[in-house]
Amino acid sequence: MTDSEEKELLRSARTIAVVGLSTNQAKDSYRVAEYLLQHGYRIIPVNPAAESILGQECKASLAEISEPVDIVDVFRRPEDALKVAQECAATGYKTVWYQLSTISPDDADKARAMGLELITDLCIMREHRRLFA
Numbered sequence: 001m002t003d004s005e006e007k008e009l010l011r012s013a014r015t016i017a018v019v020g021l022s023t024n025q026a027k028d029s030y031r032v033a034e035y036l037l038q039h040g041y042r043i044i045p046v047n048p049a050a051e052s053i054l055g056q057e058c059k060a061s062l063a064e065i066s067e068p069v070d071i072v073d074v075f076r077r078p079e080d081a082l083k084v085a086q087e088c089a090a091t092g093y094k095t096v097w098y099q100l101s102t103i104s105p106d107d108a109d110k111a112r113a114m115g116l117e118l119i120t121d122l123c124i125m126r127e128h129r130r131l132f133a
Contacts, residue, residue: 001119007131009095010124013070014042017062017093019084020075021045021053028099029075030054032125036073039128044069062087073097073124078104085111097124 001009016036021043022029033043033054044067045053048060059065062072062084072093074084081103088096088111096111097119103111108120 003131006119006127009071009119010128010131013095015044015067015069016041016071016073016124017044017046017059017065017069018073018075019046019062021047021058022075023047023050023053027075028123032073032075032099032123035125035128062091062093065091069093071095071097071124073099074102075099076102078102078107082107082110085114085116088116089114095119097122099123 018029018033020029021033024030037043037054043056044065045056045058046062047053047058050058052058072088074096076084081098085096095117100121100123103120108118111118
């Protein structure tokens with residue numbers, strides 16, 4: 001994805017589901033989601049172990065979300081990456097942002113074969129800062 005395509009994606013996106021969003025304020029997922037909220041995005045935390053994070057109601061899975069999602073931002077271990085891709089394909093969410101070191105190249109190829117658009121090994125917060133600073 002080119003910088004201009006990435007910038008347009010971030011400009012047009014309104015709702016971001018954050019898979020693996022932690023309740024721990026020291027974790028990257030929390031800081032990134034907080035940043036995205038501060039920059040006008042609607043965040044839907046996907047964490048089956050929490051009721052709410054950053055004042056947003058948590059969902060246990062992507063299948064529980066009943067509204068359109070523009071980007072699925074993934075903070076899970078690489079061994080969970082393909083499962084998240086399968087959930088995205090099953091729910092119709094097409095754009096998946098795998099944070100740094102959260103998907104292997106082989107699993108990324110499999111996810112793309114499911115018809116998903118992937119951004120991999122980039123931090124959405126860093127990219128937003130870089131492109132909109």
